Amino acid sequence: MAEFKFANGKIALGIYDGASSFTLVANDQGFSFWYGGVKPEQKDIESMFNFLLSNGYQLPVEATAKWSRTREKYNGIQYINNDGETVELSI
16 A cells, blocks of 8 residues: 655555555556556556546655555656666656
């Protein structure tokens, strides 16, 4: 279980996998802010943008795991590029 606090004060719930991935869940949809070693496709970015817009969620968002209190701040979707660097695609 995880809590997401958005820049405009809205709060949503989701899932934390215990390692690196926070997933926002709302309206029977789930969107992960962590794509691992795969660069998100443009359609994935657009889908997340539309989801955030339609729910009135404004980035950045701070995700907090309910049990471990692990926190991560996101401005968009993160992934690891071919050089092993974490890249964040702003939404």
